[in-house]
Amino acid sequence: MKNDISFHALFVRHSVIRSIQCLLILSSLPCISSCIKDDLQSCPPLQIDISVKDKNYFNVDNVSLESPKSESLAFHEYVPTLYYSLRNEATGEIIEEQEVFNVTDNNPTHSVTFCECxxxxxxxxxxxxxLDNNTSLTDQSLTNILHANQTEGHHVYLVHDTLVYNMQNTHYNVALERVTGKLLIQIINLPPTVRYADRSVNQIYERVTHQFKYINPITVRKQDSWNTAPNIILSTILAPSTGEHQSNVHLNLYDGTDQAIPALTPKDVKITMKRNELTSLRYVYDEEKEDFNIYVLNNDTWELIYNLDID
Structure with a gap:
């Protein structure tokens, strides 16, 4: 009887040791699809801290037409809304999705914690x-329409990353990057009768994918009006151009709000729009010649590209 008890105790001890070894081995394998939760604490949930990389345009310090933002503001001061989805890397299936929502806290980052399951x-x-809402997202939210109906875009941001979730990797930091640029047009010495402008910029990409791939060239159009201002600044948020010096800026200026016949039409200008970059033009009206000298800002220097004295 004593030998039977000893053998039983030895067998139980050996079984316990083997169980512990198996648990240790299994928990060390990154390819295990889930935690072993029997009689164990819950797995640490996957947590993502989202920050903003492009708080300002990279060349804002060289552009007097644009005021830089402080780099220490709350997250929502740079990016007021968020959308996110988490997909199975192998199948592409959406595991969890949160449609566009407002960021209301005052933290410098926004944290997302996924289900412990x-x-x-x-x-x-x-x-x-x-994003204003979900309507601009297509292709199962992997593509964003930046210029719907050829209209101006928004300050849109994106991050796309592959994450390995296991016991050693439960907390990630990702940073949003701006996908658009901005065109600034300064017009100086305008006649006081000019109160309205329309402009078009062609060869601008309409959409951007989750992999920062830009597709579908279009022409973007915008109108502006003002009461009275001899010097004005017009801005347009745009996706990048299709290539070097591919986008043509066409500007019409009108007396009052009469859009029938332009009072002034400066020469067209070739530009290259880039992601997270300010592109600046200056039109200086010469009343005697009834035309414009036109400049482009290169680094921090205004370079003349259309000279009335030469032309």
């Missing part, structure tokens, strides 16, 4: 920032 594995995170 999420299995260990490899996932793809896509985050869009700055």
């Amino acid at each position: 999420l299995p260990f594995g490899k996932y793809v995170l896509t985050v869009w920032g700055g």
